[in-house]
Amino acid sequence: MTSVHDPRIIIALDFKDEASTMALVDQLEPSLCRLKVGKELFVRCGPLLVKKLINKGFDVFLDLKFHDIPNTVAAACHAAADMGVWMVNVHASGGRKMMQFARDAIEKSEHKPLLIGVTILTSLTRQDIAEVGLDVEPVDQVLRLAKLANDSGLDGVVCSPQEVSILKREIGQDFCLVTPGVRPAGAAIDDQQRVMTPSQALSSGSDYLVIGRPITANHDPLQALKDIIDECQNC
């Protein structure tokens, strides 16, 4: 699996400041993993930290889940592309026009990150989505939004490992699936609900695994990463 040219593990940098982020990142190698910067770290440290990570040779997934009017999301995607990130995401529920504008903005950029959709957040239950007016099974809505994302020119979606096989079957093998909710066998589940091991997630068709605490909270993060890579060697 994780070759030196295409690492499939994306480490979630859920840190509060640059010092603790770099304390971890300095122990990692760009040939073995990619990095995810989410809302907290970005709001605290901004584009300068993202550029620092890129300058160290890492591919960065900017996980800001843009959702706004098409023009605003397009401008934000253009800015992310200019920052040099490898992957950026938008909410698929922003609609076809918003996603198409995002696609066009990236196509016009010199650097072209992968453009990924967010469907239904895995934190939402059937009751939660009914309360906001969607009286459907979450998996049906996930599939609906993933198909719309594909039709609108997105490269793939973030999804739970449980949704991977149906999305690959219904949309196609080339549709890029990025999955959090991954835990090595025996690791703490933390606040994740339904988890798969890294090898199970890759075997079911996931393209990239987002993994945070099993690596970032380990006393030897590089070894924890290498152990996961070893587990997935034949996937």
Ligand code: C5P
């Ligand atoms: O530490 P852990 O492996 O649970 O981190 C998972 C990362 O993936 C976190 O940054 C979390 O915000 C993100 N994520 C998730 N579930 C989703 C979407 C994103 O865990 N449905």
